[in-house]
Amino acid sequence: MGSIQLINLATVEQNTQICADHHLIILKDNGVTSAATRPGQFVNLVIPQRPDLFLRRPFSVAKTDPEKNLLYIVYRIVGEGTQAMSELKTGTKVDLMGPLGVGWHLPESPGNSLLIGGGCGVAPLWGLAEYIADKGGRVFTVLGFQSEDKVFGEDVFKAVExxxxxxxxxxxxxxxxxxxxxxxxxxxxxxxxxxxxGPMPMVKTVIPKLLEKDIEGEVSLEEIMGCGFGVCLSCVTEIEQDGRIEKQRICTEGPVFSIKEVKW
Ligand SMILES: Cc1cc2nc3c(=O)[nH]c(=O)nc-3n(C[C@H](O)[C@H](O)[C@H](O)COP(=O)(O)OP(=O)(O)OC[C@H]3O[C@@H](n4cnc5c(N)ncnc54)[C@H](O)[C@@H]3O)c2cc1C
Ligand code: FES
Structure with missing residues (x-):
């Protein structure tokens, strides 16, 4: 499914630290982006109060609550943009573009699904877990963190049993x-x-084990992005399709790719 590009305004409903490393920001919009976003897609945010940060910052949508017009984003402070984001107060307006990219493949009958996440990469699995459970599938999950104080998000997976x-x-x-x-x-x-x-070292050790067992799978890739919607080509990666190596943009053809297609 291709992405729909929208620019929308949302209001910060909540912005709190959820573990030693991560914050959760919940944004409320007019119902358009929150309804259109599928698990695995991302949004590009302008950080308010920081017009000097020229580029929008991309963040995966961890999950949505379309009935309440909410988008959940889990983020880690790594630089000026995410530092400023952590200081946003409830009620602040945020400009967002999205949903962007191609999210997880969502089978009508998901069966037994294994969700593997590490650190920040646990969050983009939240909405997916809810979708799978909603469709009657069974969710197995292996979640990795550095230490106890950095564990987050287990409650979302417990809620879907x-x-x-x-x-x-x-x-x-x-x-x-x-x-x-x-x-x-x-x-x-x-x-x-x-x-x-999850982080690339984790991904690179996990994928061979899945391929060995011939399990169909998908991986969400991250790359430093300029535009986020296919124009600047800063996010290109190599993908193998039908025996041919092709260059594809993580922001538009991804960020989710088949594990069999990515050239590691
Ligand atoms: C599709 C996608 C989804 C993402 N989802 C999330 C998410 O759910 N939660 C989250 O915390 N972060 C996520 N990121 C990464 C996030 O976009 C960056 O951490 C953020 O843009 C950094 O902004 P900054 O101004 O704080 O840091 P900057 O000052 O711009 O950079 C600080 C440091 O972070 C590195 N960095 C910046 N952008 C990225 C990037 N895209 N990937 C790896 N390293 C980067 C820089 O090289 C630099 O070392 C995602 C990135 C992409 C491409
Ligand atoms: S970020 Fe510009 S083409 Fe992908």
Missing amino acids: ADITVTTDDGSYGEAGFVCDHLEASLNQSIDRAYVC
């Missing part, structure tokens, strides 16, 4: 180690489709 494995690198919460060390039990559950989102 997911089978949840949490790992922490230092063993302070859940299973000790990395996500790829604890995939085996989930991979033995006759998984119909896997969905992966």
Whole structure:
């Protein structure tokens, strides 16, 4: 499904820290973007009060609540834009463009779905988990964090009765180690489709295990973006389709790609 490009205004409903590393901002719009956004798509935000930050900043929509016109975004402070974002007060107007990109493939009958996320990459799986549960599918999830104080989002998966494995690198919460060390039990559950989102080192260890088992899957990629809607070509990656290597834009042909197509 291609993206619909809209510019819309939204109001900050809530902006709070949810763990040592991440904040959750909930935006309320006029019902247009929140209704149109599918799991895995992203929006491009202008950071209010910082007109000097020339480029919009891209953020995955973690989930939406179309009945209340809400969009949920989980973010990590890495620079000036996200620092300014963390200071936005309830009631502030935010200019957003979106939904952008192609989100997760959403089967009508999802079956057993394995959602694998690391750090910030856990959030773009929220709306997907809700969709799968809503369609009668079963959600298995393996979520990786550095340590207990950085764990977030488990409640969303509990609410859909997911089978949840949490790992922490230092063993302070859940299973000790990395996500790829604890995939085996989930991979033995006759998984119909896997969905992966997280830092590249995690992605690169997880994908070969899925390919080995011949599991169909998708991965959400991130790249530093200029425009976010296909014009500047700053986000191009190599994709293999029908035996040919093609250059594709993560912002428009992605950010979600088949794990069999990405050239690692
Ligand atoms: C499709 C997509 C979805 C994203 N979803 C989320 C999300 O849900 N939550 C979240 O916290 N972040 C997400 N990001 C990353 C987010 O866009 C950047 O962290 C943000 O733009 C940084 O802005 P800044 O002004 O704070 O930092 P800057 O001052 O612009 O940069 C600070 C540091 O972050 C690095 N950086 C900037 N942009 C990116 C990027 N796109 N990918 C990797 N490193 C980057 C820079 O190289 C620099 O080292 C997403 C990016 C993309 C492309
Ligand atoms: S960010 Fe400009 S083409 Fe993708």
